[in-house]
Each structure stands twice: as structure tokens, then as C-alpha cells.
Amino acid sequence: xxxxxxxxxxxxxxxxxxxxxxxxxxxxxxxxxxxxxxxxxxxxxxxxxxxxxxxxxxxxxxxxxxxxxxxxxxxxxxxxxxxxxxxxxxxxxxxxxxxxxx
Numbered sequence: 092x093x094x095x096x097x098x099x100x101x102x103x104x105x106x107x108x109x110x111x112x113x114x115x116x117x118x119x120x121x122x123x124x125x126x127x128x129x130x131x132x133x134x135x136x137x138x139x140x141x142x143x144x145x146x147x148x149x150x151x152x153x154x155x156x157x158x159x160x161x162x163x164x165x166x167x168x169x170x171x172x173x174x175x176x177x178x179x180x181x182x183x184x185x186x187x188x189x190x191x192x193x
Contacts, residue, residue, distance in 0.1 A: 099140050106136030113173065123177030131172040138165035 110132030118124045141147055142161065152161055174183075187193040 099143070103133075103136040103140055106132045106139070117173070117178050117182075118175070121175070121177040121181045123181070124175035127172040127175045131169050134165060134169050134172075138162075 107129065110129030113128035113132065114125060117128050118126070138161070142152055142158075147153070150157075152158060184193065
């Protein structure tokens with residue numbers, strides 16, 4: 092695929108497909124939150140594309156502290172899109188009760 096589309100597009104497509112798979116295993120059993128896991132992984136893909144861009148090099152995003160802050164913003168800030176409310180309420184909490192963890 093990389094030969095026909097370029098590394099950035101191919102890499103972004105991998106994140107997109109990963110998001111679809113996570114939607115399938117997270118949102119479908121939860122019967123809600125559709126599209127949120129896919130959006131989470133698309134943010135990840137955009138983050139990877141951006142951190143390899145000329146602008147990221149120009150603003151020195153590869154430096155230790157800016158790189159860590161950027162990684163936190165891209166991964167932690169939207170984490171509730173991945174583990175959305177319907178998934179927590181309809182899957183995680185019942186599971187935790189079933190194993191007597193709650």
C-alpha cells in the first residue's frame with residue numbers, strides 16, 4: 092500500500108482501520124458511542140503525521156518536554172473517546188461486578 096499512497100497516508104490508514112476494529116469490539120457490545128474509538132485513533136494518526144512534518148521540526152517538537160506534552164495531549168486528552176460512557180456503564184461496570192471487583 093505504501094508504494095501507491097505514500098508513507099503518511101498508509102500510516103494514517105492503519106490508524107483508521109485500528110479505530111474501526113476498536114469500534115467493533117468496544118462500541119458494538121456497548122450499543123453506543125459509535126465512532127468515538129475511530130475518532131480517537133484518527134487523532135493518533137494525525138498526531139504521528141504532524142510530528143513528522145516540517146512545522147513540527149520548525150517548532151522543535153522533537154525536544155524532550157514538548158514531545159512529551161504533545162504525546163499526552165494526543166493520547167490522554169481524548170481517552171474518553173476510546174473508553175466512552177456507554178462502554179464503561181454497559182460493559183466495564185457489569186464485568187467488574189461479575190468478578191466481584193465492585
